[in-house]
Structure formats: structure tokens, C-alpha cells
Amino acid sequence: MPKLPTLSGRILIVDDDPRECSAMAAMLSDGAVEIQCAGDGEEALEQLNTFEADVIVADLIMPRMDGFELLRRLKDRGDLTPAVALTGFGSMEKALCAVHDLKAFWFLEKPIEAHAFKILLERAIDYKRSLQKTEALQRDLRLRGIMGDLVGISPAMQHVFSLIRQVAPTSASVLISGESGTGKELVAREIHRHSPRANGPFVAINAAALPETLVESELFGHERGAFTGALDRFAGCFEQAHGGTLLLDEIGEMPQSTQPKLLRVLEDLKVRRLGGKREIAVDSRILAATSQKLGTHLREELYYRLSVFRIEVPPLRKHREDIPPIVDAVLQNVNKKHGTRVAGVDAATLEVFERYDWPGNVRELRNVLEHAAIVKSMGVIGLSDLPAPGLGANTSPYPRASEPFADVGDLLPGHPLERLETAYIQRTLEHVRGDRKRAAKMLGISLRTLQTRIVAAREEAKATSTS
Secondary structure (H helix, E strand, O other): OOOOOOOOOEEEEOOOOOHHHHHHHOOOOOEEEEEEOOHHHHHHHHOOOOOOOOOOEOOOOOOOOHHHHHHHHHHOOOOOEEEEEEEOOHHHHHHHHHHHHOOEEEEOOOOHHHHHHHHHHHHHHHHHHHHHHHHHHHHHHHHEEOOOOOOOOOHHHHHHHHHHHHHOOOOOOEEOOOOOOOOOHHHHHHHOOOOOOOOEEEEEEEHHOOHHHHHHHHHEEEOOOOOOOOOOEOHHHHOOOOOOEEEEEEEHHOOOOOHHHHHHHHHEEEEEEEEOOOEEEEEEEEEEOOOOOOOHHOOHHHHHOOOOHHHHHOOHHHHHHHHHHHHHHHHHHHHHHHHHHHEEEEEHHHHHHHHOOOOOOHHHHHHHHEEEEEEEEHHHHOHHHHOOOOOOOOOOOOOOOOOOOOOOOOOOOOOOHHHHHHHHHHHHHHHHHOOOHHHHHHOOOHHHHHHHHHHHHHEEEEEEHHH
């Protein structure tokens, strides 16, 4: 007779017959095991709240909650603890159902034979330990190279992760800077996710995307009848983010007239809706983001109030070594989103990716990969699957931006200065494939100024065509 294995672990036995529980416990008495018994599935679930079992041994037929329902509950809540199902003589079909449909580790037929019982438990415990090791490795990878939707093994991104971990547990305001498409909102979401406010709301408002007349309403809210079109009471972003986090994106584009009111709210933690007569206390952690040098765009006192802690997100061209893991992470998400089965990109495509400057940063890379994955559907992405024939080292692969400027041709001495300005704006927009926020930053002007110039150029083009 082979020597019985000596077990070491924590075992939960679930059986409505106390004699069966005692018999199974006696079979394991020579090992370094900790055993608990439960009379049915409900009692087992209660015990599992405080007893971290390595393996669950459960009879399938019990009053109140039987073994099938227990396994179903464990499966629904994502509990991966291996379970051994016990079944009576002649119930093989039920046992196989528990294994295949309810993800039981295996089954044993009663009456239980001690050697088979111990061998099976030994394998189940080894399986649980391997799951724990895998989970620990994945957790370590997340801590080192992945934080939520942020990916980066480079020193630059590891520094960003470190700053997020430092500031997240505090209540300090944070100013997040970086080029368009680098993932500033993702950084803000990770600060929120790792903070004590993680269970509260995360609200983001883009100051550059709102007409100047609506900024205060969006921030502070309004009462019914406060202005034309205010048909109902509206809670602004500060109220919506109460107990959570508020991200003020593109803070540099906030109108000068609104900035003193924002500063007062940040200092007093109270808002007054437009048209309202009373102040409302708010408790929101404030994060701000910008893709431009703030310079004179932001009042000095507001800048210092928002930038208690600063995080600068590097452009993708400054941490090219992160492109392969970013590609892997993006394709995993794309496969889930679209049902594609793309395994990766080939070596030639990856080499081109690592050579290209990515003016649109990670957002541009993500868009290229999503397009290519939909085209490819399955297998490995090649250069022919990209949205353009290829990516150059410093030039965009995309068509020219459809902006309202005329074709400038060659500029010769004597042309009006306005024409030179128009040409330069046109070429800048082409370089960033129409990304106006990035173009404004490169030109050293605000987004609103750029939009004003575009409108002026459009009007001039109309006038020229009708004259």
C-alpha cells in the first residue's frame, strides 16, 4: 500500500451529516491541516468570510443550500478556491455537472476511500498555491509596469507611478501637465482610484470644450430661470463630485472672469448656483490638467492653489521603450471591445512604431492599433494593416487636415504678414493632423485664439471666393 501523503493546509468540509464530517476530519488528522466544518452551503459562505480555505469539500445533497447552489455562489462571486464535490452512489451525472458547469475541482463518490481523498486534496491545495503565486506575480507586474490603464516600464513612467502613489492618499490638489494624448485624465483617475475617495464619484470637465457663457453653469450649477434656457435646477460639477474627485481639464482655457470665483470655491468649499440665494457646502478633491504652459493664462493665486503637487506626464517619444507593453495592453483591450483576436504586431511594424515620433502620443498609438485590429481581425498586425502605408520617423502618416485655409504654395518676399501667419498655422495643423489643442500649444497661443484665427481665415476665404 503506497504511503499516504501528509497534507498541509486549510480545509472547509461542508456536509449536513456530523458523522461524515468527523470521519473525513479523522482521515486528515496526521497532517498539518486546519479543518472547519459547516452543515450546509449557507453556513459555509458565512465561514468563508473569516476562514480562508485552501480547498472546500462539499456534499452535493444538503438541506437549505445544497452543494450545487454553494458552488454556483462561489463561481458568481469569483472565488477561485478549488472545491471537491461529494456525491452518493449512482449520481455520476450530477457530479460531472458540478465539475463542468460549476467549475468544481473534481468529485469523489461516497463512501470515501482515505487514500484517494488525501491524494485529491493534495492536488487541490497545490492548485490553490499555484493560483496564489500567479496572482502575486500579476500583482507585482501591475505595481511595476501597469497602473490601471496606464502602462510603462520606463524610468519616466515609473516616476509617474511613484508620484501617483505618494499623492493619492492625501487630499492635496494636483496639477497634471503633459502634451495632448499623453494620458493626463488616466493619471487623474488613478489618483482617484488609489485615494480614500475611490468609492465616490469621479467627475471631469474640459474647460476648453465649453462656451465661455456656460463654464460657470457647468462648474457651479444653476437654479431654474437663472438665464434663458435654464428650465430646471442643475447641480454643477462641484456638487456632482461631492465626496469624490473633480478634474478640471485644460484649466488654462478657463475664462479669466471665472477664475476668481473658482478660487473662492476652492478656499471656502462652498458654491452658489447661478440664480441661487444660498451657498452649498461641497467636499470635492480638485485635480487640474493642462497641455500648455500656463504662463499668463491662469491667475497666479489660482495656479498656486491648484499646483500643491505636480505631475508631468512625458510624451511618448521620450519613453519609446514603453511602446511594446503599451501595444500589448491596447490590443488586449481592443480584442475585448471588438471581439477581435489579434495576437500582436510583427517585428517590422514594431520597429516603425518605435521610430515614429507620435505627435498625438498614446492616444494616436491607440487609434492606429484599434483601426489595424479591426482591419486584421485575427493574427498579427503588419504594416499593410495600418491606416496609412507606413509611419515615418518625424512625419504624420495621416491625410492633410481639412482646415479652412487656402493652399499657400511657396511664400515669396512681399506677401502680406497675415498670409505668412495663415501658412504657418496651416502647416502646424497638418503636422498634428488637425489636433487643434496640440497646434495651439506648438504655436504658443491659446486654443480660443487659434479657433478665432481659423474662423477669421474661413471668413476671408469666403470673401475672396465671392469677390
